[in-house]
Amino acid sequence: MTELCEGLTHLDWNERWKAAAARRWQRTEKASRYWDKRAPSFGERNLDSAYAKAFLEALKPEPEWTILDVGCGTGALALPMAGSVRRITAVDFSEGMLRELDRCALNHGITNIQTKLGAWEDDWETLGLGVHDVAIASRSLVVDDLETALRKLDASARHRVLITSIVGDGPRDRRAMEAVGRNFPKGPDYIYVVNLLHQMGIYANVTFIDTEREWAFASRDEARDFYNTYLGNLDSPEEVRLEAYLDRELVHRGGRWTLRHPDVIRWALISWKKPVGEIQSEASRAL
Numbered sequence: 530m531t532e533l534c535e536g537l538t539h540l541d542w543n544e545r546w547k548a549a550a551a552r553r554w555q556r557t558e559k560a561s562r563y564w565d566k567r568a569p570s571f572g573e574r575n576l577d578s579a580y581a582k583a584f585l586e587a588l589k590p591e592p593e594w595t596i597l598d599v600g601c602g603t604g605a606l607a608l609p610m611a612g613s614v615r616r617i618t619a620v621d622f623s624e625g626m627l628r629e630l631d632r633c634a635l636n637h638g639i640t641n642i643q644t645k646l647g648a649w650e651d652d653w654e655t656l657g658l659g660v661h662d663v664a665i666a667s668r669s670l671v672v673d674d675l676e677t678a679l680r681k682l683d684a685s686a687r688h689r690v691l692i693t694s695i696v697g698d699g700p701r702d703r704r705a706m707e708a709v710g711r712n713f714p715k716g717p718d719y720i721y722v723v724n725l726l727h728q729m730g731i732y733a734n735v736t737f738i739d740t741e742r743e744w745a746f747a748s749r750d751e752a753r754d755f756y757n758t759y760l761g762n763l764d765s766p767e768e769v770r771l772e773a774y775l776d777r778e779l780v781h782r783g784g785r786w787t788l789r790h791p792d793v794i795r796w797a798l799i800s801w802k803k804p805v806g807e808i809q810s811e812a813s814r815a816l
């Protein structure tokens with residue numbers, strides 16, 4: 530082994546993730562209330578998402594599969610996938626997100642998605658999640674203890690696991706944060722996940738999904754409300770700077786208000802297959 534490789538194997542990627550996650554995620558984002566508030570805007574983006582299309586192309590769902598979708602949100606993946614698989618267990622700790630998902634499933638006559646209120650941090654045995662053919666976690670790795678989360682997800686899958694994780698800035702709107710005078714909080718990105726998996730003996734495939742930020746608003750007031758929630762607890766000088774930012778950035782096109790500078794958001798799609806015959810031992814090692 531080269532000196533460089535030895536150096537890397539001695540890094541504790543879970544501890545590094547914890548330190549970086551503490552810098553990146555505010556207490557608000559770790560609370561289900563924060564996600565409850567964002568649920569309506571997530572719901573609107575469910576249908577016709579380029580991101581979901583790319584994810585499902587990589588997943589290649591099969592009709593007999595059962596899927597565990599952790600941090601499912603309003604069903605950006607569960608809803609478009611429902612017609613192509615047997616059953617989906619969609620888990621999230623935000624009641625607001627699950628309510629949107631249930632509402633949308635009902636509207637579309639979808640009956641094979643079971644929503645469950647639960648968190649990464651919960652005891653999944655008590656939640657009764659069980660083992661599924663495939664476990665996915667899309668844009669939902671908002672956790673302190675990455676290793677425990679990855680082990681739980683791995684143990685819940687019979688055949689495959691797929692995760693998407695942040696690359697660089699991720700979906701955070703750096704422009705808006707800096708415009709109101711806040712520091713952009715650097716945080717962990719996908720490379721921590723890949724390195725930790727490697728240390729766990731899981732050699733994952735990595736590809737990337739690029740999407741354009743799709744934020745669009747019916748009115749300027751709606752944009753202001755959105756950023757107020759998104760940025761959280763704006764003081765008066767920040768509110769003034771937000772107004773100036775909206776003056777500069779918002780443009781009225783085709784009856785909607787959109788951002789003048791659309792960003793490309795890159796996600797790392799990290800996936801692995803379970804070794805045949807090692808499923809039970811993997812699961813028991815993990816729990």
Ligand SMILES: C[S@@+](CC[C@H](N)C(=O)[O-])C[C@H]1O[C@@H](n2cnc3c(N)ncnc32)[C@H](O)[C@@H]1O
Pocket residue numbers: 559561564599600601602603604605606620621622623626647648649650666667668669670671672
């Ligand atoms: C960015 S959204 C992604 C939703 C969906 N998977 C998608 O790709 O559109 C993140 C989701 O993770 C959920 N989440 C965040 N922290 C969580 C936790 N500790 N346990 C369970 N869900 C969590 C949020 O409620 C939210 O629905």
